[in-house]
Amino acid sequence: MNKQNRLSFASDYMEGAHPMILNRLIETNMVKSAGYGLDEFSESARARIRAACRAPEADIFFLTGGTQTNAVMIDAMLRSYQGVMAAESGHISIHEAGAIEFGGHKVLALPHTEGKISAAEIDRCIQAYWQDENHDHMVNPGMVYLSQPTEYGTLYSLEELKKISEVCRRSHILLYLDGARLAYALACPENDVTLADIASLCDAFYIGGTKCGALFGEAVVVPVHDSIPHLFSIIKQHGALLAKGRIAGIQFDTLFTDGLYEKIGRTAIEEADRIRKALEEKGYAFAFRSPTNQIFVRFEKKQAEELSEKIEMSFWENIGETHTVMRIATSWAACPEDTDALIACL
Amino acid sequence: MNKQNRLSFASDYMEGAHPMILNRLIETNMVKSAGYGLDEFSESARARIRAACRAPEADIFFLTGGTQTNAVMIDAMLRSYQGVMAAESGHISIHEAGAIEFGGHKVLALPHTEGKISAAEIDRCIQAYWQDENHDHMVNPGMVYLSQPTEYGTLYSLEELKKISEVCRRSHILLYLDGARLAYALACPENDVTLADIASLCDAFYIGGTKCGALFGEAVVVPVHDSIPHLFSIIKQHGALLAKGRIAGIQFDTLFTDGLYEKIGRTAIEEADRIRKALEEKGYAFAFRSPTNQIFVRFEKKQAEELSEKIEMSFWENIGETHTVMRIATSWAACPEDTDALIACL
């Protein structure tokens, strides 16, 4: 079929897993170990992640997907009457089928700039709540949700993150970071935010596996031990506790051996950079500038349709009647030949 | 360490996966495919499961764990004001950390006999609701939750299941079956209930992978197409939708190739039978009779402690001050040498 022969730049979770992960799964397959993440592989993974985050006391849990992790953590971090501030373009605002509301919480949508929200905007939301005479009739802003990179592939700078963290701490608001594609941030030359920075600035965050070379899995990091009591039970209650927790543990143990996680996104960034350069040279317009593994290109509709015959991209949004934005994504498994072929099509 | 050299009969999810599953994961690793279960592997798995269940129109979804699957399906099958009938010993009644209540539903606990509830008991609960003058102030019984095998390793006969299904259909009550360990039922000589029987008698059920040779995964089967509308979104909303759905699809595709799923539990049953025979010969008492891969033995406390030095079993419950019930479980990966060693310890 023609469709199957298309070059695939649809997303970063189209393949299986990094070969080293498969190897570890094979090697350890017949070892018997405890369930529910109490096994030695998960313990080892935790130790490595704590070291990478310079958070020696951190509580670490392994979950299976991004929406699940966001829903569990937001529920765990908020009281029943609180809501979560997030960019109106954020994943939890739009693409989680109401998972946050299912847990009883409102997403307080903030305006964004290229997917990012600012410390000033967060502060304004908090002040607006407290200054409103009727705030007791409104949803109390209890935490901030960010993602790094954002839905638009953009990055918070360390400076921006520090300011956000400062606003949050000053107002006793918790800060949570969704790192579904964190490996692509860490591998990006523009990025100046380390895992240790995130661990010191956030109250909780997750390190994405599913989109960064694992079969599945997200590692939740709570830097201050027991700052979220009974999190194990909360995870269980949300149906998010893996019986064979080792399968996630083994994957993260591998990803955090010899700094694999910090390297695994490099190829994706390099290939994305080549595509960005080619697009620029050929005069294509970007919907917005993103330095990571996602590229948002503005096409005339017809042009988009023609290219889609050869290249699988993701539809992003229409701009009026005539134009459309498509997303080109590279992955940890990107190969230069595909990039060459894509560039040749442009 | 001594503890690690113990013979492990603690549970059936202590190892990784059946080797054929790992092989398929390796073979397919670099194939690119669509996300969220829309890939060709998941489609193939669905076709095989439909055939095995003789349910050609069935909707099939792959989730990651048992508690998750129960919570999603119960939420999907009930209206907000309804509750689910289940054995008071059922998994959802006790060991899911309130996952069903998190979704807003009461578990209506029914008395059980060796883990099983009867058609008569279900009928009595339904009648009691409707005959109570104040039933509008009570939780409406909307569905029945069973597991096959039960928490106690026992089996519903086809006759029993038919009667339960009949009561449910007569009363417009939905019937759902938790098949976390279904492979061990299917492999049990005593069992007379096939996948096709379950598909014809239940409104939804799941075929367990996690405890039956997969790395993880449960296959939800809804025999009548679209009888649960928007189930995809409900799964997503519960954080239960795998981005790389193919990982679950590949595993079930393998489990349902050449009837593997119906065979995979055989060793477990054979080894359990040998252990049962040895226990009987040596005069041990069973807490209750279970024909599948779980054996519940009554020990004097001291005896249990001594055996636990050599054999890892699961604590089940205390009986008074002096006795205790321990669970011995075999798995799809059981090896006869371990059984021999266990028997030698008795």
Add this chain to the structure above:
Amino acid sequence: MNKQNRLSFASDYMEGAHPMILNRLIETNMVKSAGYGLDEFSESARARIRAACRAPEADIFFLTGGTQTNAVMIDAMLRSYQGVMAAESGHISIHEAGAIEFGGHKVLALPHTEGKISAAEIDRCIQAYWQDENHDHMVNPGMVYLSQPTEYGTLYSLEELKKISEVCRRSHILLYLDGARLAYALACPENDVTLADIASLCDAFYIGGTKCGALFGEAVVVPVHDSIPHLFSIIKQHGALLAKGRIAGIQFDTLFTDGLYEKIGRTAIEEADRIRKALEEKGYAFAFRSPTNQIFVRFEKKQAEELSEKIEMSFWENIGETHTVMRIATSWAACPEDTDALIACL
């Protein structure tokens, strides 16, 4: 205290109840009657409301407040995976402390014009959902929430309401109308929407008592009998079922005797009209034009502060640094002398 001598135009629920309601409560006080709305007074009120709405088959329930009624009805009308479309200025969007999200549903905020949403905007939201490739990952729009009058005191015309109803029915979307201040709409000369119109165009709505002369109480009307099954239990489950349902029943029976409900708002409208005219003559600017019992006036901040010494108004919003919008509200209990005094202060 000075504050207590201020003229009160803060809201329409500052007094007790219409004297005829108190009289009926006194007359009936020692009659014994059934609980939970099964009494003869509630039955009589239902019959009168059915007649007024020309909805002879309607199911009618009496609840105690607006947020409660909205939360119960939205929960009752939506499936778990659905959300409710509403003006971003709507009461459920902002001022119900997350009650809708507590029930698990997202409020899908639509842009509004002076508090009103249009059929076109609703249609656009529905189409956007269905046309999005990823709509299964998004919240399904299941119903529309309107209020008449709106939060801004404006009115939907019959023509507008018909168009909205048509869009909803074409798309199998339910339509619900919040009539917290419905008496003030019915009493407004500009209004061309009757109770019977609402009953024929909406799937459910409520007739407000609390702000329209009752001690408390809202009458939910579901025009098609049993179109929301088990609503009694859903009301009970939300803690919204009055034990002494008669207290609400007696009030609505009174309000619907001799057309009282359709007359009770007249004084409020007349006095509001006098205030509007005076404001206009004295050159005050309106934040937006509202023909009912709420008037939104734009003041310089200092001016607002000075007036607030003498007149109790509600703060609405700031406009930049220098201006502020205040709400002046009249009620069913308005007296012309207070209006005179207010006008004298302007």
Add this chain to the structure above:
Amino acid sequence: MNKQNRLSFASDYMEGAHPMILNRLIETNMVKSAGYGLDEFSESARARIRAACRAPEADIFFLTGGTQTNAVMIDAMLRSYQGVMAAESGHISIHEAGAIEFGGHKVLALPHTEGKISAAEIDRCIQAYWQDENHDHMVNPGMVYLSQPTEYGTLYSLEELKKISEVCRRSHILLYLDGARLAYALACPENDVTLADIASLCDAFYIGGTKCGALFGEAVVVPVHDSIPHLFSIIKQHGALLAKGRIAGIQFDTLFTDGLYEKIGRTAIEEADRIRKALEEKGYAFAFRSPTNQIFVRFEKKQAEELSEKIEMSFWENIGETHTVMRIATSWAACPEDTDALIACL
């Protein structure tokens, strides 16, 4: 109709309100006051209740019904992963249509003796949780729900209540008391528990108005100020905040003027005592002994049917095929002539 001429002993919420309450409503009717319980009447009621409870710092809120109050307070007092211990005969266990589960919490049903649970039973439940190896997979017991009087009309003694409170405080478990019929306990000669005792032993409780002479209303008392933060918003979020809060405030202000609340149940107890004595003399059997305003009598079915022609009682439960338990309830509005007539029928 015959049915309407029956003597009514069906319940204690069959009439309107105590005349003094109606008088106060009339006197205050045209006074304008702030909404949402911020009015002077509610403030005065709070002061009187604080004095009666000897809890000068208590936070006090007025809600509209028992199920609502239980659901709000249990939600407010528990974290998401926790459940509430209650008698399996408790109101929240059976007769609230799943309101507690709607809020996400499991009711952990404890065995009871005549409606009462013991400190020992509570302790056993807490210990069983913590001693279970798998307690992280179970619902954490976070609070205890009692009612005084119980569903069976029985009373906790001060000694019993102290023991329960001690177990709770030792285990960091919150104690909540449902006082729907508290006036009947306070008026009972056998009772040795005062409002001040309850305030000193419980973390929260409510003083029932609906069944004790008010049109409606329950007064929540949280003895330690701000020990449940944001309770106002939680009440609003549950749709339990009255706009005209004054209507509840005026009623409780009246009930707590000149000790009315502590006296209002006396007639009910006196008449119930006369009925109990007559039943005993005529050889009727009690299903269980209750000293308050509810009497549970065991009848032969035929006898019950015959009596029901003349006396309206509540059906309680069947005992086997031949017998039935009926409830006879007296109220604050009981009149001796009705009692005489009832006794004559026996």
